[in-house]
Amino acid sequence: MWADAGLVAGKDLRIELRSRVALNQVLPFSFVVLVLFAFALDPDRGVLDRAAPGLFWVAVLLTSLLATQRSFAIEAADGNTDALRMSGLDPAGLFLGKAAAVAAQLLALEVLLLIGVAFLYGIALHSFGLLALTCVLATLGLAGAGTVYGVMAFGLRVRETLLPLLILPVLAPVLLAATRSFEAALGGVPRECIGWLGLLAAFAALYAVVGLFGFGPLLEES
Amino acid sequence: MSLAVHLRSAVCLLGRFPALAGVDLDVRAGEVVLLAGPNGAGKTTLLRACAGLVPVVDGTAIVLGHDLRVDRRSIRRQLGLVGHATSLYDDMSVVDNVRFTVRARGGFTGAVEPALERLGLSGRLRNVAVSRLSAGQRRRCTLAGLVAVDAELWLLDEPHAGLDAEGRDLVDQLVGDARARGRTVIMASHDLERASAVASRQVTIEAGTARRRPSSPDRPSETPAPAPEVSGVG
Numbered sequence: 001m002w003a004d005a006g007l008v009a010g011k012d013l014r015i016e017l018r019s020r021v022a023l024n025q026v027l028p029f030s031f032v033v034l035v036l037f038a039f040a041l042d043p044d045r046g047v048l049d050r051a052a053p054g055l056f057w058v059a060v061l062l063t064s065l066l067a068t069q070r071s072f073a074i075e076a077a078d079g080n081t082d083a084l085r086m087s088g089l090d091p092a093g094l095f096l097g098k099a100a101a102v103a104a105q106l107l108a109l110e111v112l113l114l115i116g117v118a119f120l121y122g123i124a125l126h127s128f129g130l131l132a133l134t135c136v137l138a139t140l141g142l143a144g145a146g147t148v149y150g151v152m153a154f155g156l157r158v159r160e161t162l163l164p165l166l167i168l169p170v171l172a173p174v175l176l177a178a179t180r181s182f183e184a185a186l187g188g189v190p191r192e193c194i195g196w197l198g199l200l201a202a203f204a205a206l207y208a209v210v211g212l213f214g215f216g217p218l219l220e221e222s
Numbered sequence: 223m224s225l226a227v228h229l230r231s232a233v234c235l236l237g238r239f240p241a242l243a244g245v246d247l248d249v250r251a252g253e254v255v256l257l258a259g260p261n262g263a264g265k266t267t268l269l270r271a272c273a274g275l276v277p278v279v280d281g282t283a284i285v286l287g288h289d290l291r292v293d294r295r296s297i298r299r300q301l302g303l304v305g306h307a308t309s310l311y312d313d314m315s316v317v318d319n320v321r322f323t324v325r326a327r328g329g330f331t332g333a334v335e336p337a338l339e340r341l342g343l344s345g346r347l348r349n350v351a352v353s354r355l356s357a358g359q360r361r362r363c364t365l366a367g368l369v370a371v372d373a374e375l376w377l378l379d380e381p382h383a384g385l386d387a388e389g390r391d392l393v394d395q396l397v398g399d400a401r402a403r404g405r406t407v408i409m410a411s412h413d414l415e416r417a418s419a420v421a422s423r424q425v426t427i428e429a430g431t432a433r434r435r436p437s438s439p440d441r442p443s444e445t446p447a448p449a450p451e452v453s454g455v456g
Contacts, residue, residue: 004326011311011322018351019313079307082275087326088299220295 001093008089008097013104015074022105026066027112033059034116052121053182056113057175061142063109064171065164067102068146072154081155081222091216095147099211103143110135123186130185130193137200138178144207145170151215155222173203226251226375226406227272229432231281234264234271241267243430244281249408254401256421257410264430265410266306269377272408273303286375299327302373304381308360312353316343316363319352323367337370341392357384362392369396376400378409382416394420 016022037055041047048055075084084094114135118125125131149167153159177196184192227249234242242264249255257265270276272285274294283290288297310319320334338344341362347355352363361384368376376397382390390413397407397420410427411417418424425432 007322007325011314014318015311015313074311074313077312079305079309080311082270082273082303082305082307083309083323085275086273086298086301086303087323088295088328089326216295 001090001096004089004093005096005100008094009100009104010097012071012074012098012101016101016105021070022067022109026063026070026105027109029066030059030063030109030113031116033062034113034120038120048121049123052117052123053186054175054179055121056117056182057138057178059113060106060110060138060178061168061171061175063113064102064106064139064142064146065167067105067109068143068150068167069160069163071098071102071147072150072159076154076159085219091219092212094219095151095211095215098150099140099143099147099208102146103139106139106143107135110139125186127185127188127190130190130197131182133197134178134181134185134193134200137197137204138174140204141174141200141207142171144204144211145174148207148211148214148218151218151222153222154219173199177203224251225249225284226253226286227408228284229271229278229282232271232278232283233280234267234276235279236267236276240430241276242271242278245427245430245432247425247432249406251406252401252404253422254397254407254409254420256414256417256424257408257427258412258414258424259410259427263427265427266379267430268427268432269303269305269379269408269410272375273301273377274298275303300374301377302368302371302375303377303379304364304368305379306383308364310352310360310363313351315349315351316355316366317348319363320366320370324370327371327373329371333370333372334366337366340369340396341366358386358389361385362389365393365396372400372403372405374405376405376407376409378407378411380411381409382411382413390416 034055038048041051075081114125117123146167149163149170153163153166156162177199181193181196184190225248227247229245229247231244231246232242233240233244245268257268259265267276271278271283274290274297277294278290285297286300317334317338320338321331324331324334335344338348343362343366347359352360355363381393385393394416400407409417
């Protein structure tokens with residue numbers, strides 16, 4: 001399973017390195033979202049710095065949607081679905097590999113977005129350990145759930161429009177918990193993070209279990 | 223000689239449409255069988271059913287000793303399927319695509335370079351992204367994966383499509399070599415003249431059922447097939 005996961009993650013990341021979709025399209029999209037929020041919530045009114053954690057995670061959520069769609073778009077093209085099924089790769093390894101590749105891309109994008117938030121919204125970043133832990137746990141949840149719903153919508157002709165409809169409501173707990181955890185960390189009350197971090201960890205664990213056992217049957221039926 | 227494929231009254235549905243409506247087919251190990259028939263007759267579905275990609279909902283379907291009605295996944299690493307699509311990742315190079323195919327199948331990566339050389343992809347095309355290849359070169363890249371994996375049962379759907387004359391000759395050679403190594407090949411083709419030259423026999427598929435052509439005098443006559451040994455993973 002781990003060898004298969006490494007193989008699939010390596011393949012997805014190699015494709016990303018060559019195509020640079022995340023770098024040239026997803027990252028600029030995320031920055032545009034941040035800038036539009038800044039326009040909508042005038043920085044001079046003091047709303048922006050209070051809303052910054054939520055806006056950051058909304059941007060990450062939309063980014064994760066694009067990363068998930070991209071992850072499955074490369075499998076849907078040119079009959080690769082059949083090749084993936086025929087490969088005999090362990091479905092659990094497939095899930096882990098695809099989720100790991102999405103998570104790696106998301107984490108890299110989050111670092112850049114966080115710098116963007118600090119610069120655009122004038123937020124002073126501190127409690128880096130808690131921020132990093134929140135990012136890691138939330139990213140695992142986003143990647144896990146994204147990969148489960150991505151394969152669910154995989155074989156459908158309407159997958160591009162169906163996936164956001166399926167996944168965005170499901171990711172609401174991640175948005176809430178990550179935002180609250182960021183608020184607590186940036187607000188200097190790290191104790192309040194603990195509960196939200198627990199929720200993020202539980203969400204990530206739940207979708208890891210669902211993905212490990214459900215990815216194979218979902219891929220067969222897609 | 224044992225049976226590589228044994229289908230009896232096999233039924234496959236695409237939605238509610240019976241794409242295979244009770245196919246009987248026996249293919250012995252080491253045979254090269256040509257599937258002929260008009261468009262929509264069920265040739266592709268038959269190949270996909272043998273690959274375990276389309277479920278057989280009724281009848282008997284045993285491939286390489288595995289009962290596909292019990293488990294249609296565990297057989298797949300023993301099969302090589304070349305379909306209408308080339309099943310390649312556009313943003314990966316030729317060598318990376320073939321290497322990924324081989325590694326995913328648990329194959330020997332040392333077979334990659336000889337396969338590329340055999341298919342004429344070892345030179346300047348080796349490190350080119352697949353998106354930059356012509357249709358024929360993409361086809362060769364898919365075939366390189368098939369050759370490198372060297373599966374026990376080859377399922378080829380229109381393998382000559384998109385290839386130039388040299389490429390089509392190469393496909394014929396690959397099939398001949400596979401047969402010489404004891405591999406079993408089932409291929410669907412509309413290029414009957416070319417394909418029948420490399421096939422042991424021809425089976426015509428019509429409206430989702432198989433109609434066997436009488437053996438020609440110069441080909442071995444068909445004898446009743448022995449019952450296959452079945453191993454299912456429940």
